[in-house]
Amino acid sequence: MxxxxxxxxxxxxxxxxxxxxxxxxxxxxxxxxxxxxxxxKVHFIQKPCCHHCGMPMPYDIGSPTCVTCLTVAPPFEAGRSATRYDGMVRDIILKLKHCDATYLPPSLAGWMAQAGQDFWDKTDYIIPVPLHRWRLMRRRYNQATLLARALSQRLNLPLLTNILIRSKLTESQGRKTRQERRKNVQAAFAIQDPKGLLTGKHIALIDDVWTTGATLEACTTALKKGGVEKVYVLTLSRVVKE
Structure with missing residues (x-):
């Protein structure tokens, strides 16, 4: 009834x-x-792509790993993104971040769940990339947390939102080079885990946009210092330079 x-x-x-x-x-x-x-106008990321970071490749080059990962392997075990950051997806992410479009994450989480399908049977917890508390107060919500919560509910996986914290208020990453971004977020994240929930666990780290990967790598480093065994990175979209 x-x-x-x-x-x-x-x-x-x-x-x-x-x-x-x-x-x-x-x-x-x-x-x-x-x-x-x-x-x-939604451009989903499909194979062929790097098996490590998920960067789409224009064609099958005969190697499962992109040049960037071969040069310097990222600290996380694998990374994936649902779409390219362009066109319609860029517009809705800007609406989500700046125009209170908080009704979007449940639908967008479906795309992300599909993109990260290889992770879920190995994932113990879902954790969003955090905002600094002052930035969170100004924006009122963290779009990465909204996406992570929608994924948690869809996949019935536990969500942790207060263990990985942004301990340093950094400058905006916009218009910074890859090296400037890495320097900007260096030591910007910390772990608050008095109960040892993360020790030996596998984490799905969630964010909205993957630009250079500097923030995701900094979060991964903090998580592994806090006892996490493996980190799988998943974002809604990714900046892809042709």
Whole structure:
């Protein structure tokens, strides 16, 4: 009976307030966040890609590892991203970060769950990349936490939000080079784990955008210093330079 009431409620709600595309604002069918036209502008990352960091490759080069990872292997075990950071995805991430579009994560988490499907049977906890407390007060929410929470609920995996902290208020990473980004976030993260929950565990580290990987690598380093055995990185999108 409860399920029938819920179906009637959602049907009535869709009639009174029809769902609209998060991209262009036109009506959409069902629970989809995009209309067909905007959906075609979402560029999902597919194989071939680096088996270590997940960077898409233009073609199969015969090696499963990209040049960057061969030169300096990142500290995490593997990384994946659902989409490229361009077009429609860039627009909705900016809405999520700056325009209070907090209704988006449950839908976006579906994309991320698919992208990280090789991680979930090995994951003990999901942890978001944290904001510094002052930045969190100003923004009021952390978009990485919203995505991580939606993933946790979808996958029935425990979420930890107060163990990995941003202990240093850093400058904005925007417009910084790769080396400047690494220097900026060096020693910016710390672990508060008095109960030893992380010791020997495997963590899925969640963020919205992967630019150079400097923040993700700094978080991974902090997690492993705190006793984590393996870290799998997953982001909604990734900056891909052709």
């Amino acid at each position: 409860k399920e029938q009431i819920k179906k009637v409620y959602h049907l009535a709600l869709n009639i009174l307030l029809p769902p609209r595309c998060s991209g262009c604002g036109n009506p959409t069918i069902g629970i989809h966040i995009f209309c067909g036209k905007c959906w075609s």
